[in-house]
Amino acid sequence: MNVVAPPRARETRIGFSRKLRAYVALTKPRVIELLLVTTIPVMILAQGGLPNPWLVLATVIGGALSASSANSFNCYIDRDIDRVMNRTKRRPLVTGELRDGEALAFAWGTGALSILWLGLTTNWLAAALSLGAILFYVFVYTLWLKRRTEQNIIWGGIAGCAPVLIGWAAVTGSLDWPAWILFGVVFLWTPPHYWPLSMKYRDDYESVGVPMLAVVRGRVVVGLQVILYAWATVACSLLLIPVAGMGIVYTLAAVGTGGWFIVEAHRLYSSSLRGDEVKPMRVFHASISYLSLLFVAVGVDPLLPF
Structure with a gap:
């Protein structure tokens, strides 16, 4: 036995x-x-x-x-x-x-x-x-x-900044304006990064009573919020150019990758609005690539002579 x-x-x-x-x-x-x-x-x-x-x-x-x-x-x-x-x-x-x-x-x-x-x-x-x-x-x-x-992920994202x-x-040994601007970038980026993930796992969160935005609001509302925060993220990233004297590498990265991030956010919203199949993980993965490329540019830009 x-x-x-x-x-x-x-x-x-x-x-x-x-x-x-x-x-x-x-x-x-x-x-x-x-x-x-x-x-x-x-x-x-x-x-x-x-x-x-x-x-x-x-x-x-x-x-x-x-x-x-x-x-x-x-x-x-x-x-x-x-x-x-x-x-x-x-x-x-x-x-x-x-x-x-x-x-x-x-x-x-x-x-x-x-x-x-x-x-x-x-x-x-x-x-x-x-x-x-x-x-x-x-x-x-x-x-x-x-x-x-x-609103959990909005304010909870402060720790990730x-x-x-x-x-x-x-x-x-201090905290200056460029640091706070990049803090703002990560803060504003967190909701449009995480909300698409919560859309995919909506049933999971609903089953345990966690009120993620995708659980308590419809797909259209979530998609619109993702757009608004994506735009705010990119706008905040552009503030670093005059404040920190960023050069061409960072400027091109902020505009180019930011534009791509916004386009993916709009695609998510449009699909939700039309009732088409929603692919939230496209925005989720795009958000990771966006933040990674943006911060690579943050590090590369000061090392270049132009």
């Missing part, structure tokens, strides 16, 4: 490599990659050239630890709805690869380490911004806004 081992017994058979992969998955590494894409170019812009490689490495490590902490807290807090949603059912707290206590200890540990690391290797302004980002993402977005209002400020502060 086959005997089914109790959950605790099964957990002891999880090998080191599998456990390590589970911790990595807990941090949402794809989200971290996108956040770090905005950090290094901002440091180059703040320096007006290539900053000290050690400073860049220290900031990237600190930023990754900070994001890991925030994302791990998020997975711990949302483990109840993650068990229900198809999109999140493979997360390590759902599969049992990590216990709740392990995830919580990891979240606290990486958070504390990120603050201490940034404070000792960069400056305490960068460390304070890291702390603020973690607290905002955990308490304001995950615990307060996410399950209560359709923190790497821009951390990168600038690490180089200059």
